[in-house]
Amino acid sequence: MQRTFFYINGASEGAFPERELIQLDKAGYAVALSRVVMDAVAPYVAAAERPALTRLLGRIDAEDELVVLQLSALGCNARDVLATLLSCRKGKIGVRCVELGGVDLTGRPEPQAVKMLRAVVRMEAATRSERSRNGLQAAQRSGRPTGRPASLSAHDRARVMSSLGSGLSVSEVARRFGTSRQTVLRIRAAAGTPDFR
Template sequence: MIYGYARVSSNGQDLTQQVAQLLAAGCVKVYQEKASAASAERPKLKRAIGALDAGDVLMVTATDRLARNTRDLLNILHAVKEAGAGFRSIAEPMVDTTSQFAEVVIAVLGIAASWERQRIVERTAAGRDQAKARGVKFGRRAALTPHQQAEALQRLARGDTQRTVAALLGVDQATISRLSRRQG
């Protein structure tokens, strides 16, 4: 049997095209996942590999849908091989683990995928730096406005308990505790 694995890295992306390609290529079942390929912890991928029996094939539209670094790619392909199954990529027809040169091609593709992942990290960092230069703030918003923080500190100084101040401002006691530690 031929099983497919389709993956996109964010919720805004769509799996429809990948699934259609895999079904057209003869896959009887396609495991779909929205997770980063940078992570080796992908439940649907593990399920797809777990479903493989001797003689089965795991197919992807492109190797970068499977892994973004050489180590992960080789680990995944090792697990496929251990199941007695093969691996194929639609976009890279030379990647077929039943051929003699498959391991060489897969290593080269893994290096390319790793390089692309590094480029993505660099582009993301550059974008983040540009946004910071424009004054964009990152992270969670403060639970309390500066005025509320000042009021909380005044109440604590007057002897109110952290729990009382937290209840008054509608926040968790830990928020008031952190505020107190930062100021004290």
């Protein structure tokens, strides 16, 4: 028998979510208080870090249904909400959102709202990638160093070259300086020393 659970994050009036329960009732749901689960975490907290939601998703059975008032109850951003919905779909859990008209967001064919969510996630990823690329190019144009900082100081790099010049092997130098062989090889290459291993 299918059961319906209700998840509320950040109840409006203290500990008892009276306003939220009225909204669920107006949306046509018969709410059993024993199936209402609440968190009181900030909206920017990821779904995986919402304790009541995590516990509920861990115990809810396949074919059961989860109802939320707003899409933001399922995660902190579009990517997080989409991940929650896909996890529920995989577990065969129906998810309905009152804000979106109560359509099953995990159903097949995929609802338009979920398609839109996927498009937003792709757009955000492309925007982040473009911003990162532009920032890197601007840093390179202005002469600022990019990438990971050097693991050894300029003084230590000079000592590495001195150690290599005194006949120590790359592996031995790496051990002495607590770094990798690859780092020692990069230092030697940057100094223009021939690659005699």
